[in-house]
Amino acid sequence: MSSEELTAAVSEAGGLGSYGLYGLSAERIRAVGDDVRRRTARPFALNLWLPFRGPGEPEPGGGFPRDDVDRALAALRPLFEEAGAPVPEGPVAPLPDFDDQLAAAFDAQPAALSFVFGVPPADVVEAAHARGIRVIGTATTVPEAQALEAGGVDAVVASGSEAAGHRPSFLSDPADSLVGGLALIPQVVDAVSVPVIAAGGIADRRGVAAAFALGASGAQVGSAFLATRQSAAPALHRDRIRTALAHETVLTRAMSGRAARGLPNRAVRTIEQGGAIAPFPLQNILTGIFRRRAAEIGDADLLSLWMGQSAGLSRHDDAREVFAELAAGVPDGHA
Template sequence: MTHLDLDTPIVLGPFGGMSSVELTAAVSNAGGLGSYGLYGYGAERIAETAAQLRAATDRPFALNVWIPIGDEARPGQVDTTQAAEAALPLYDELGIAAPSGQPERFLVDIDEHLEAILEARPAVLSCVYGMPGPDVVDAAHARGIRVVGGATTVAEARAVEAAGADAVVASGFEAAGHRISFLGEAERSLVGTFALVPQVVDAVDVPVIAAGGIADRRGVAAAFALGAAGVQVGTAFLRTRQSAASAAHREALGRIAADDTVLTRAATGRLARGVANRLIETIESGGAIAPFPAQSWVVGALRAEANRLGRGDLQSLWAGQGAPLARLDEAAEVFAELAAGIPR
């Protein structure tokens, strides 16, 4: 994908909150675009991460940011009592205290976040939940940074292009993790990859990167047949030893069937696809889920402790519907398998 200066048009899914320098560098070093999700990172940590990536690779990499869409709850504006009560039995089970009160803020300052990314000068600034304002896009382009935005509908793809994106990631509902819809409700923006990609290709003039359900050479070949200029792959790489996924998470990816994943708001308050487990079942049966990002704060300490203890039943096990096709444990092997599907 020459538009992004890549040898091989394979992009690593950004894994907001679950990225690793090792995996990002491995994909970039192989000739693709390694992506690192910066969700929750402050300016100092962004600078440190960029330095670590540059020490691990001299190839292009992307830094990923979540763009606010205006529905984010702020401390003091939302009552989290009922949501906390739903999670309390799980906190008690793990023997840790549930959070009390509310923090000063749930999210990092987006202006500080974006400025730090611009200062880090990655090859690509990738965005989900929309695009930053024209001043940020112009500043990125002035620094030689390409800007890529995600879309779950044709309307979103057009909006991303109009905002100055150099490429659009068309994300089908099969994909793991958060549904990155920003123009309409996520539940009403569930378009499959096979339907979405060709429609987006027809609607925009910039390159389209297909995402969702792609885990081997067959998915890559299909994406290119639909008109995509590249593919973005998450779950297949998430299973590898180079990822930041826990052992329990990787084990789950190795045993689940396509219909073992669900769309839920239980983990963060926003719709996301992951493996059905006790965390999701308990929170959903409690009848109260706080809006994003308050829900993430409500269950954040619980998920972290479950991760520490190796309790996969209480972690957020993000997974796409293509997980049963993710059979390889080494990033280099996954990359080679995907590259075999690119038309020559």
């Protein structure tokens, strides 16, 4: 749900705009980098998913046996029909090759590369540093933060369980790594010597002030920017973000095969009740087909409504206004 417009707008406002590259081809990544650079001369970041293999998941980059595809489609067929989306009959293409994505990301020359689902290999960190690119890792527990620091990253994002979207846990199951930001951030700050960026549950100046009070050196914000008109989220998704209450969001594997936080809808309930959820990335690829169609026809009940527990604090439609609100929470001397 990243957009070049939103990434550039955040950077132009004085932040570090970031673009998520999940699922993008090398060609598309290079186009993203070019587009962001046309929009801003200020620093920006790119984010990559490491080729992490969770329990029951196939080898990264591999294909999918047709029997697995057919079983997954049998459970999802009612949702395809509801959306009026074509059911794939041929082979399902795997995700783009990580090494190709990485090479394209390096070519884009961002100020920073952030990674989720693991510790970037030493040669990746070295190659980034050789190009003047800072490396940021993402942790959901103290041991993950320590592993990232040992791996040579320049900063660690401490992602509290309130955060929107996928839980990027990599040392333990996400269900065993659900630490709220109030507890996680200061413990990560105490455990590592690199700067810590607070994430999860931050949507206004109060959240930013709290993050700095807990010892963080910066704040990462998702849902509040996702709700702006500059984001690539469908209008129905943006509207739901502004009205959601913290207790309404859930962690679910329904839409992607990996645990992610969002607002449950008919698609999530249908898949969970069916009990047949394919492993990542097959589930994500297949649901993506009807989700794209749902965005076209304006059916929020068939979308992935990713949002964090503070989503309902989102008040602004413009990314610059969101940034100004957040910046108001930065203590003197930290700007």
